[in-house]
Amino acid sequence: MLFNPPLQAARLIKRYKRFLADVETPQGEILTIHCANTGAMTGCATPGDTVWYSTSANPKRKYPHSWELTHTQAGDWICVNTAQANALAAEAINENRIMELSGYTNLQREVRYGSENSRIDLLLQAEERPNCYIEVKSVTLLQQQGGYFPDAVTLRGQKHLRELREQAEQGQRAVLFFAALHTGIDRVAPARHIDAQYADLLAQACAHGVEVISYGAEISSREIRLATRLPFSLR
Structure with missing residues (x-):
């Protein structure tokens, strides 16, 4: 971008x-x-x-x-403009830079879904494949070289995890995509010390089939792009 x-x-x-x-x-x-x-x-x-x-x-x-x-x-x-995270993820998927999310023929943004009436950030579709529901989160909290999400208690984020889990349990593909938009971050984890409920819900979602994908960004005053897969851990 x-x-x-x-x-x-x-x-x-x-x-x-x-x-x-x-x-x-x-x-x-x-x-x-x-x-x-x-x-x-x-x-x-x-x-x-x-x-x-x-x-x-x-x-x-x-x-x-x-x-x-x-x-x-x-x-x-x-x-710091969190609105850019969705656009960066969509751009990277369209340019086949996110190999884990390749092979889909249609990408839609802000599609209504779920029993709690949310809008999914990105919806990927292809013939003879389950739909892929992707919730994108911007990660900018750096502590001891690690990136943590969230940086404040997030009831909205908790709701998104419940809805992703629901899609996974229904046989769809559900992905939580962490876009680490801080060049000092080299790994990602939930910020249990900030929002323990979010961390618990994330662990439960993963146990029920929700995937977590984390990518870091290359950033300059001229351009920003998601470029490198980062390790993720629940702890």
């Missing part, structure tokens, strides 16, 4: 009210930009980090600039 138009850089002053951040441009201008990330963003929003932001041409937007990437003072790149 290329960033077009190119992103611009600024220094992070602070993130606040969950959806807003103040940054200082190289010219000394203070901007308030939108942050499309509802999570805790632990380690992704340290004052002094470099923020890379996009700018919308929509004149109706109150905050035309959007926070896309963080380049930390430790040298790691992080995609």
